[in-house]
Amino acid sequence: MAATVGTGTTAGGDAVQAAGTDLRNVDGPLGVELKKNVKDAWWRAMVHARKDVVGLDSAILQRPEVWKASGHVDGFSDPLVDCRECKARFREDHLDDAVCGNKAFNGRKATKCRDAGFFTEPRQFNLMFETHMGPVKDSASVAYLRPETAQGIFINFTNVTNSSRVKPPFGIAQIGKSFRNEITPGNFIFRTREFEQMEMEYFVPPDEWEKWYAYWRDRRYQWYVDLGMRKEKLRIRDHESDELAHYANACVDVEYEFPFGWSELEGIASRTDFDLKQHEEHSGKEMKFFDDQSKSHYHPYVIEPAAGVDRATLAFLVDAYEEEQLEKEKRTVLHLHPRLAPVKVAVFPLVKKDGMPERAHAIEDDLRRWTNVFYDESGAVGRRYRRQDEVGTPICVTVDGQTAEDNSVTLRDRDSMEQRRVNLDALEGELRRSLEV
Numbered sequence: 100m101a102a103t104v105g106t107g108t109t110a111g112g113d114a115v116q117a118a119g120t121d122l123r124n125v126d127g128p129l130g131v132e133l134k135k136n137v138k139d140a141w142w143r144a145m146v147h148a149r150k151d152v153v154g155l156d157s158a159i160l161q162r163p164e165v166w167k168a169s170g171h172v173d174g175f176s177d178p179l180v181d182c183r184e185c186k187a188r189f190r191e192d193h194l195d196d197a198v199c200g201n202k203a204f205n206g207r208k209a210t211k212c213r214d215a216g217f218f219t220e221p222r223q224f225n226l227m228f229e230t231h232m233g234p235v236k237d238s239a240s241v242a243y244l245r246p247e248t249a250q251g252i253f254i255n256f257t258n259v260t261n262s263s264r265v266k267p268p269f270g271i272a273q274i275g276k277s278f279r280n281e282i283t284p285g286n287f288i289f290r291t292r293e294f295e296q297m298e299m300e301y302f303v304p305p306d307e308w309e310k311w312y313a314y315w316r317d318r319r320y321q322w323y324v325d326l327g328m329r330k331e332k333l334r335i336r337d338h339e340s341d342e343l344a345h346y347a348n349a350c351v352d353v354e355y356e357f358p359f360g361w362s363e364l365e366g367i368a369s370r371t372d373f374d375l376k377q378h379e380e381h382s383g384k385e386m387k388f389f390d391d392q393s394k395s396h397y398h399p400y401v402i403e404p405a406a407g408v409d410r411a412t413l414a415f416l417v418d419a420y421e422e423e424q425l426e427k428e429k430r431t432v433l434h435l436h437p438r439l440a441p442v443k444v445a446v447f448p449l450v451k452k453d454g455m456p457e458r459a460h461a462i463e464d465d466l467r468r469w470t471n472v473f474y475d476e477s478g479a480v481g482r483r484y485r486r487q488d489e490v491g492t493p494i495c496v497t498v499d500g501q502t503a504e505d506n507s508v509t510l511r512d513r514d515s516m517e518q519r520r521v522n523l524d525a526l527e528g529e530l531r532r533s534l535e536v
């Protein structure tokens with residue numbers, strides 16, 4: 100699957116090191132399309148389809164003051180332990196799936212090393228990547244790569260409220276890269292050090308937070324279902340009070356049952372007025388909303404749906420994958436929702452003669468105006484269908500001998516494998532309907 104769709108280069112979770120770079124989250128040509136479609140679907144649902152949410156693109160590099168205010172400098176850390184025996188390092192709270200780094204122990208569970216007393220005392224390891232801004236490398240030039248996109252939204256709260264006509268309840272949405280120096284990245288693209296987030300901070304009157312928390316919990320679960328994810332593989336899990344982040348008074352995770360177990364896709368947190376108050380205190384600039392009607396200033400409460408692009412992509416891939424037993428053969432098919440499919444339409448000439456390639460190219464060029472098309476004339480048409488099934492292309496269009504006679508082509512559906520003839524004059528409308536664009 101990794102080779103076919105090409106999101107991530109390293110099936111099995113081993114990092115590939117090239118010139119010192121962790122290539123874990125390189126996307127191939129099809130993977131980058133899939134991820135772009137996930138992000139577009141999120142932006143469409145969270146920004147374009149709504150009157151109450153605006154978008155933002157804030158800076159990746161931020162001064163330590165931002166991360167001191169947010170609590171990341173003091174508290175964004177994981178407990179790290181070293182094994183004195185094999186010299187490997189582990190996250191103390193993620194030991195269940197970890198194995199000892201010493202090949203001589205042949206995949207022995209890390210918990211056994213712990214029980215044998217090989218581990219050092221845990222020490223807190225801050226997950227933020229540090230760098231320097233400007234030519235001088237000293238303590239005054241320190242900056243951090245953002246570990247979440249959220250803080251870029253909070254520090255721009257006043258910019259947005261002063262420049263757009265928004266008033267609570269309203270949201271600011273952002274998609275972008277985040278960076279965490281994870282101790283144990285793994286499970287393919289599930290946990291990486293460089294990843295993308297899709298976050299929205301929804302600012303509400305303080306007495307309405309419970310209503311909007313319930314609303315966003317339901318909406319975010321439904322987003323995955325609307326894009327075809329199986330309900331039986333999805334669940335919502337409430338955080339226990341000892342799991343809550345320092346800024347939250349309530350939080351739920353949307354989880355997916357991956358082959359490696361139930362794991363978090365997204366968190367929906369009630370962040371109260373923690374962040375705005377913290378940034379106000381640290382910057383000395385008021386971060387209240389002025390309510391025209393009551394003529395009062397107040398700090399809105401915040402509900403935050405925070406999703407991972409890479410995790411959602413992995414879940415959509417896993418969920419869509421099927422090895423389907425047909426009468427005479429097995430076919431591999433990705434039942435991706437049409438909006439997520441990397442290639443929307445494949446165009447084939449039945450054979451490479453009698454003007455069919457020229458006609459098929461003309462159709463390809465015409466469709467390329469508005470959608471992502473793939474042209475293929477190599478091999479038997481059945482094999483070409485299989486190749487498209489494997490990458491999840493919803494519709495194949497085939498030009499054959501009849502096309503020259505009556506201007507019609509064959510439309511073949513990925514999931515049902517049914518074929519029907521459509522006149523070229525109606526092709527764009529038919530495809531737009533099937534692809535839901």
Ligand code: GAP
Binds near residue numbers: 298364365408409
């Ligand atoms: N602003 C809140 C926040 O960042 P989080 O639960 O730490 O909350 C939100 O992150 C989402 O970002 C997660 O649910 C997950 O999908 C994604 N994410 C977090 N760390 C990740 C990592 N190391 N690799 C891939 N995705 C990650």
